[in-house]
Amino acid sequence: MSSTKENILLFPFMGQGHMIPFLTLALNLEQEKGYAITLVNTPNNILKLQSYLPPNSSIRLLEIPFDSENHGLPLNNESMDTLPPDLILKFIESSRSLKPAFEKLISDLVHEQTSSSLTCIISDWMLSWSVEVAHKFGIFHAIFNVIGAYGMAGYHTMWLNLPHLKQNAPEFPLPNFPKGYSFLFDQLPPLIKSATAIWEFVQNTFHEWSETDAMLFNTVEDIDQIGLTYFREQYSWPIFSVGLIISPPGSRTRRAKEAETNSKICKQWLDSKPANSVLYVAFGSQNTPSARQSKQLAEALEASGVNFIWAARPPSGFATESNSNDDVDKTWLPEGFEDRIHRSNKGLLIFQWAPQVDILSHESVGGFLSHCGWNSIIEALSNGIPILSWPMAAEQPFNAKYLEEELGVGIGFANGKQCELQPEEAAEKIKVVMIEALGEKMRSNASKIKVVIEKAWNGCDGHTAPSDAALDDFLSFAMQRKEA
Numbered sequence: 031m032s033s034t035k036e037n038i039l040l041f042p043f044m045g046q047g048h049m050i051p052f053l054t055l056a057l058n059l060e061q062e063k064g065y066a067i068t069l070v071n072t073p074n075n076i077l078k079l080q081s082y083l084p085p086n087s088s089i090r091l092l093e094i095p096f097d098s099e100n101h102g103l104p105l106n107n108e109s110m111d112t113l114p115p116d117l118i119l120k121f122i123e124s125s126r127s128l129k130p131a132f133e134k135l136i137s138d139l140v141h142e143q144t145s146s147s148l149t150c151i152i153s154d155w156m157l158s159w160s161v162e163v164a165h166k167f168g169i170f171h172a173i174f175n176v177i178g179a180y181g182m183a184g185y186h187t188m189w190l191n192l193p194h195l196k197q198n199a200p201e202f203p204l205p206n207f208p209k210g211y212s213f214l215f216d217q218l219p220p221l222i223k224s225a226t227a228i229w230e231f232v233q234n235t236f237h238e239w240s241e242t243d244a245m246l247f248n249t250v251e252d253i254d255q256i257g258l259t260y261f262r263e264q265y266s267w268p269i270f271s272v273g274l275i276i277s278p279p280g281s282r283t284r285r286a287k288e289a290e291t292n293s294k295i296c297k298q299w300l301d302s303k304p305a306n307s308v309l310y311v312a313f314g315s316q317n318t319p320s321a322r323q324s325k326q327l328a329e330a331l332e333a334s335g336v337n338f339i340w341a342a343r344p345p346s347g348f349a350t351e352s353n354s355n356d357d358v359d360k361t362w363l364p365e366g367f368e369d370r371i372h373r374s375n376k377g378l379l380i381f382q383w384a385p386q387v388d389i390l391s392h393e394s395v396g397g398f399l400s401h402c403g404w405n406s407i408i409e410a411l412s413n414g415i416p417i418l419s420w421p422m423a424a425e426q427p428f429n430a431k432y433l434e435e436e437l438g439v440g441i442g443f444a445n446g447k448q449c450e451l452q453p454e455e456a457a458e459k460i461k462v463v464m465i466e467a468l469g470e471k472m473r474s475n476a477s478k479i480k481v482v483i484e485k486a487w488n489g490c491d492g493h494t495a496p497s498d499a500a501l502d503d504f505l506s507f508a509m510q511r512k513e514a
Contacts, residue, residue, distance in 0.1 A: 036149045036509070037066040039139070040174070041132070043125065043154040044075055044096075045110045046315050047405050051176040051248055052154070053082055054275045056089055063505060068148075070135065072096040072108040072128075094131040101127065111315045114346060115447075118316070119221075119228050126159055126231075133163045140167050150508045152246070155182075158238035165241070170508045172244040177404045177425055179247050179257025179271070180436065184213070184428030185222075187260070189232045192225050194218060206260060217427045217445055240265060243511060244504060248273035248404065250486040251496055253437065253479060270504040272497050274408045274483050276387075293385045296339060299378045300389070303337050306396030306473065309418075309464055310389050312341035313401040317422040321345040321362040323444075323451055328367050330456035331377060336464045337394075338377045341384035390415055396473060397463045399443060402429040411439065414480035416472035418443040418463055438475040441468070 038059055042052035049071070060067045068090045069079055076091045083089055098107045101124035103117060110121050139148050150170045153160040155177070164171035175182055184204060188194070191205040194215050204211045221228060239245070244267050251258065251271040261269055300308060311331070313319065319327060324345050331338050345362050360368065360381075371377035386406070389395060390413045398410045399418040407429060410417055417440045419430035433440025443459050444451055463469040489495035 037068060037139075037147060038150045038152060039068040039070060039136075039148060041070045041151065041153040041157055041160055042174075042176075043156040044072060044108055044121075047111075047403060048154055048156075048176050049075060049079060050082075051275050051405065052152075052174065053079060055152075055174065055246075055272070057084070057087065058275075058501070060087060060089055063501070065149075065505075066090070068092055068139070070094060070132070074106060074108040092135060094128055094135055096124075096128060096131075098124075115316075122156065122228065123231050125157060128157075129159050129163065132160060133166070136163055136167055136169070140169075149512055155239070156235060158235045158242070161238060161241045170244075170511045171242050172246060172504070172508065173239060173242050174246045174248070176248050176275075178249045178273075178407070178429060178432065179254045179261060179269075180432040181257070181404065181425040181429035182247075183207070183257040183260040184431070185425035186236060186264075188213075188218070188222050189225075189229070190236055194223070195225060206264065208256065213427075213431070217421075217431075219421075219423050219427060219446070220448075221423075243267055244507060245269050246501075246504060247271050248275045248408070250274055250483055251500070252482050252486070256436065257432075268504075268507060270500040272501045272504065274412060274486065274497075276408055276412060292380055292382060293388060296378065296380065296385055296389055297392070299339070300392045300394045302375075303394040305393045307337050307464070308392075308394045309334075309336050309338040309397045309399060309460060310341075310386075310395050310415075311338055311399040312384060312386060312406070313343070313420070313422070314403045314406060317401045317403075317447075318343050318345050319420075320447060323447075323449070324362050325364055326451035326453055327456070328364050329453035330451060330460065332364075332367065332371065333453055333457035334460040334464070335376070335457075336460055339384070339389060339395075340377065340379050341386070342379045342381055344381070397460075397469065399460075402426040402433070402440075404429060407433065411437075411476060411479050412483050414473065414477040416440065416463055416469065416476045418459065420444040422447050437479060439472050439479065441472070 040052050040056050042048045056067045056069055059065045070092050071079065073093045076093050080091055096108055099105055101120060103121055107113060110118050113121055148169055150172060151160060151164040152172045152174050155173050155175045158173065161171045187205045193202045193205055201212050201214050204213055247269060249271050250273055258269060258271060344359060368379060387409055390409050395415060397418060398415050399420060400406045402419045402421045403426060417433055419433060419440050420443045421427040421430045430440060430442065441463060486497040487495050
């Protein structure tokens with residue numbers, strides 16, 4: 031345990047998928063390692079983080095101002111989770127405007143007359159400009175990458191090298207990956223295909239990484255060697271694999287209280303189903319299939335004959351807020367679909383928040399149709415659940431490749447927000463995972479990875495837990511650098 035006079039400041043990007051892993055790391059540093067912790071974000075996000083903190087936490091929350099309207103964004107919008115797809119890039123680029131306010135905040139903390147000294151700043155990978163602020167005040171800086179190393183490595187090398195634009199071929203090698211590693215052009219997200227829009231932001235971000243002092247990855251060393259090796263060869267700073275970091279219990283409890291009815295409905299329905307017989311379908315907080323794709327997906331689920339729970343967030347352009355499932359605009363579903371699955375008891379639709387962790391941990395669930403965001407992957411693998419992949423943006427196509435080709439726990443279902451689903455073909459892919467021998471093999475592989483993940487934080491046979499040891503090594507490294 032360190033002295034509580036050492037203060038670590040954490041600065042996540044403004045989005046649920048970034049803030050929750052940062053909060054989990056913050057609670058671990060405070061309650062397990064004994065550090066004083068400061069969390070920084072914009073006002074609305076600070077309110078959200080405050081609601082997640084357990085009563086026994088002394089984490090300090092500090093605001094920095096952000097005027098969304100100055101950037102052509104809706105009033106008081108401070109999270110990319112609540113933005114339509116066409117404004118997300120503008121929001122990401124606007125995050126650089128936080129730099130002056132962040133610098134003032136750090137200056138105030140440095141000159142504050144308190145018993146805690148600011149030892150280290152840990153920022154999100156998307157807020158890499160914070161390294162300049164940290165070093166201006168002589169403070170150790172680290173980047174916490176909430177994405178797995180393999181997926182981020184694919185994303186990183188694509189943006190820095192743009193290999194798909196240098197050769198006219200449907201398949202191309204991934205620079206600096208092991209020999210033989212290639213990627214298909216059709217699997218790339220639209221932003222990378224065209225290499226426009228956010229290109230300058232991402233290039234600057236990755237070049238700023240070279241100035242940091244260390245990087246933390248939310249991954250496990252034993253299952254992510256290719257990605258971790260890639261980054262260790264690209265940069266001189268040390269890398270610490272401190273995952274898998276999952277949502278803290280407090281955040282689950284709060285959300286469950288908001289949707290207590292849905293939690294009870296899901297549990298009661300799942301309790302009535304055999305083990306491994308239910309497919310869970312969800313696409314995260316930012317991604318939803320189009321209305322056309324949602325209809326095709328519904329037809330595929332029905333044609334498969336498989337039990338399913340679908341966290342069916344309405345597509346873009348349809349109302350997403352309602353007081354109950356009955357009030358949701360459902361015109362994007364096939365006519366009579368909801369009534370048919372209700373009568374057959376084959377499916378359960380959740381139009382509001384779904385208790386994802388509770389669903390994935392239920393013994394009746396045997397597969398997960400996912401957009402392959404890293405947090406969703408973590409929650410699936412931690413419960414030994416294989417994944418049908420439908421990546422839609424960012425590093426998700428590389429995550430899908432990692433699941434299928436490296437871990438043997440995934441199979442491709444669809445790709446992108448513009449693809450066409452053929453319901454009968456899609457239904458067959460569902461049956462492969464849920465019914466056929468390949469699905470059993472993937473479940474077996476996922477169960478083995480679940481054990482590796484558990485050992486990463488809990489240890490085994492008296493041996494030190496690798497991820498916990500990596501976090502200790504990082505803290506020792508930061509303290510040594512401070513004292514040097």
